[in-house]
Amino acid sequence: MLRLVRLAIPALIGLGLLAGCSGDGEELRVFAAASLTDVMPRLVEGFREQYPSTDVEVAYGGSQALASQIEEGAPADVFVSADVLQAQRLIALDLAADRLDLARNALVVAVAAGSAIDSIEDLGGNDVRVALGAPGVPVGELTLQALAQLPAAIAAEIRKNVITEDPNVRAVLSRVELGEADAGFVYRTDVTSASGLRAVELAGALGTAPETTYVVLSIAEDDPPSEDADRFLAYLGGPEAAAILRAAGFEPIVRTT
Amino acid sequence: MNEGWTRRVVGRGWVVIALAFGLFFIVPLVGLFVRALTDGDVGAELRSGATWEALTLSVATASLATALAIILGTPLAYLLASTPSRWARAAATALELPLVLPPVVAGIALLTVFGRRGYLGEPLDQAGIQISFTTAAVVLAQIFVAAPFYIRSAYGGFLGADPRYEGVAYTLGLSRWQTFRRITLPLVWPALAGGAVLCWARALGEFGATLLFAGSLSGETRTLPIAIVTAFESPAGLAGAVSISVILVLFAVALLLVLVRSTSVRGAYR
Numbered sequence: 001m002l003r004l005v006r007l008a009i010p011a012l013i014g015l016g017l018l019a020g021c022s023g024d025g026e027e028l029r030v031f032a033a034a035s036l037t038d039v040m041p042r043l044v045e046g047f048r049e050q051y052p053s054t055d056v057e058v059a060y061g062g063s064q065a066l067a068s069q070i071e072e073g074a075p076a077d078v079f080v081s082a083d084v085l086q087a088q089r090l091i092a093l094d095l096a097a098d099r100l101d102l103a104r105n106a107l108v109v110a111v112a113a114g115s116a117i118d119s120i121e122d123l124g125g126n127d128v129r130v131a132l133g134a135p136g137v138p139v140g141e142l143t144l145q146a147l148a149q150l151p152a153a154i155a156a157e158i159r160k161n162v163i164t165e166d167p168n169v170r171a172v173l174s175r176v177e178l179g180e181a182d183a184g185f186v187y188r189t190d191v192t193s194a195s196g197l198r199a200v201e202l203a204g205a206l207g208t209a210p211e212t213t214y215v216v217l218s219i220a221e222d223d224p225p226s227e228d229a230d231r232f233l234a235y236l237g238g239p240e241a242a243a244i245l246r247a248a249g250f251e252p253i254v255r256t257t
Numbered sequence: 258m259n260e261g262w263t264r265r266v267v268g269r270g271w272v273v274i275a276l277a278f279g280l281f282f283i284v285p286l287v288g289l290f291v292r293a294l295t296d297g298d299v300g301a302e303l304r305s306g307a308t309w310e311a312l313t314l315s316v317a318t319a320s321l322a323t324a325l326a327i328i329l330g331t332p333l334a335y336l337l338a339s340t341p342s343r344w345a346r347a348a349a350t351a352l353e354l355p356l357v358l359p360p361v362v363a364g365i366a367l368l369t370v371f372g373r374r375g376y377l378g379e380p381l382d383q384a385g386i387q388i389s390f391t392t393a394a395v396v397l398a399q400i401f402v403a404a405p406f407y408i409r410s411a412y413g414g415f416l417g418a419d420p421r422y423e424g425v426a427y428t429l430g431l432s433r434w435q436t437f438r439r440i441t442l443p444l445v446w447p448a449l450a451g452g453a454v455l456c457w458a459r460a461l462g463e464f465g466a467t468l469l470f471a472g473s474l475s476g477e478t479r480t481l482p483i484a485i486v487t488a489f490e491s492p493a494g495l496a497g498a499v500s501i502s503v504i505l506v507l508f509a510v511a512l513l514l515v516l517v518r519s520t521s522v523r524g525a526y527r
Contacts, residue, residue: 062490072495085492129373129390134473136491163390164472165479167487171468179374180389180472 027055028228029075031066033082033214034170035105038193039248040080046244047235054228062168063138070095070219077229079217082187083138087215096217097225100233103242103250105187106211107142109200110176115183120150120205123183124157131175131184134165138212139172143185145210146202173197187212192249214250286506289499297500308501310476311484312508318392318480319460322399323407326456330408331449335441338415349412355405363402364469371397371470394471395478399460407449407456414448415441454516461509481505 032040037060044056059076061069067086070076071093080102081087090096111117123130133140147155163181166172173190175181176197183200191199202209216236218225235241242252293299302308337349355363371378371388378388388394418441426436442449464482471478473487481501488497 064490064492064494068489068495131472134487134491136493137487138490140491162474164474166473167468167483167490174469175472178368178372180368180372 027057028077028226028232030056030058030078030080030232031070031074031076032058032060032080033063033066034060034168035082035187035189036060036080036214037170039189039245039250042244042248043236043241046240047232050235051228051231054231056232076219077226078232079219081215081217082212084213084215085138087217090217090219095219095221097220098218098230098233100216100237101253102214102216102236103245103252104211104213105189105250106209107139107146107185107202108188108191108209109202110173110184110186110191110194110197111182111200112176112179113196113198115198117183117200119200120146120158120202121154123161124154125161128161128183129163129181130158130161131164131166131172131181132162133169133172133185134167137167139169139185139187140165142210142212146185146206149206149210189249211251213253289506290503292495293499293503296496297503298496299500299503302497302500302504307475308481308484308504311479311481311501312504314392314395314476314479315461315481315505316508316512318395318399319403319457319463322396322403322460323453323457325396325400326404326407327449327453330404331411334408334411335415335437338412339420349409352408352412353405355401356409358402360402360463360465360467361469364398364466367394367398367401367466367470389470390472390474390478392471392477395467395480398466398470399463402463402466403456403459406459407452410448410452410455411445414445414452417448418444450516454513457516458509458513461505 030040030044040058040060044058048054048056059066063081063083063086066074066076066079067081067089070079070090079087079090079096082105087096087099091099109117109120109123117123117128122128132143135141135144147158150158164172164175166175169186169190172184173186173194176184176186177194188199188201191197216233218229218233220229242254245252333352337345337352358366368375368378368389370376371381371394373379373382373387373389375389381388388397422440422444423436426440427433431439462482463480464486467478467480468483468486473479473483479487482505485498485501485505488501489495491497
């Protein structure tokens with residue numbers, strides 16, 4: 001059932017968001033990338049211990065989809081993008097007030113806990129089924145980068161084993177969870193939050209693993225961002241949030257200022 | 258006098274509500290077209306090989322699914338309608354269940370049977386036959402989700418056909434097959450054609466079950482609705498998604514017009 005819910009979330013992005021628009025001013029509305037589904041409630045909980053009077057409502061979706069919705073006027077106070085590109089897009093449109101680079105998340109290969117797959121080269125083997133993100137979709141682009149770093153012959157072997165190029169990372173993860181694929185290219189945190197799965201790190205085989213940077217924006221079209229949004233950004237940039245993020249498999253970005 | 262006035266206002270109110278409701282369907286579609294023309298690039302999508310691949314795959318699979326729904330669904334609907342039993346009625350109701358299932362659930366249900374670890378999928382996989390994540394899975398997902406529209410319509414048609422016509426045909430010496438072809442089929446033709454069009458349209462728009470059960474590979478399993486959602490999650494974003502959507506809508510309208518014309522009630526009795 002949980003798997004089903006996870007699958008349904010990316011598939012139904014938008015619908016819930018659009019239906020959930022209310023005019024309540026006391027509420028902090030956060031649009032967060034789908035890959036934050038597991039860690040965000042913990043961050044919100046920590047934030048609310050400090051500011052109990054602020055209600056926080058989080059909507060999840062693909063970063064691209066969320067950015068489009070904000071562009072369309074969806075009422076978000078804070079946007080957490082899994083992709084620098086989408087954050088930059090909103091900044092270019094003058095929709096963002098403040099920016100915080102939150103954390104990094106590395107691309108890994110998710111396999112079943114008992115799988116014999118130990119390195120990216122194993123993905124080219126006989127009878128191995130591989131799921132990845134579609135080209136253009138953030139996780140798909142990172143996967144293309146990873147494959148480009150491999151010797152061409154191995155990359156070609158892996159490509160032959162690809163059974164699906166999915167629209168989002170949760171869909172990729174579900175293939176491995178359901179046993180339909182032996183391996184899927186996902187973010188490290190996706191594996192941390194899933195049960196029965198193990199992450200095969202890419203850093204060893206590739207030198208450096210492709211990674212994505214999470215960027216937090218306070219959204220303000222006409223007025224300055226709400227006080228609550230400022231506070232939330234400050235909390236996310238603090239040491240407590242960093243600890244929560246690290247526990248979930250993210251690499252918090254240490255601020256020098 | 259007074260009563261006539263009331264009736265006139267009520268009469269007009271009725272028309273206003275009807276027109277407003279009609280606009281509820283038309284305005285969003287107009288918005289989609291305006292959006293595609295201002296933000297999107299329909300021409301670029303039309304020239305894109307990936308979009309054509311998705312379009313031809315969608316049309317081919319939806320048509321195959323509809324053909325199979327007709328070939329296999331017509332005898333099923335006829336059997337159920339001509340069996341005067343409580344069980345037949347219960348079975349007819351059960352066949353409508355896929356209509357209420359969210360498509361994602363339909364996809365999971367199909368995986369439990371035909372998936373790599375499914376009841377049939379696992380032994381087939383060991384025999385070297387793969388169903389999930391193939392074009393065949395796209396067709397199966399579409400049949401599962403869309404064929405009930407056809408079966409339901411055909412069942413209603415067969416139920417409504419007066420059995421006395423068939424009885425008379427038998428007494429006049431027509432065989433069972435002749436009776437079915439010359440008497441029953443013309444009687445139920447509008448129901449069959451209407452059901453087939455609905456089935457085809459639903460299959461063409463199928464997304465949730467297909468993505469889950471068949472995946473998304475260009476040219477193999479990425480149908481147009483999946484291509485639209487993929488575009489929406491890529492940097493092309495909304496602009497790309499609406500451009501492909503417009504192509505889907507235009508194509509569906511064109512084909513539906515042709516289908517409705519060629520299967521109109523008037524034509525059926527010719």
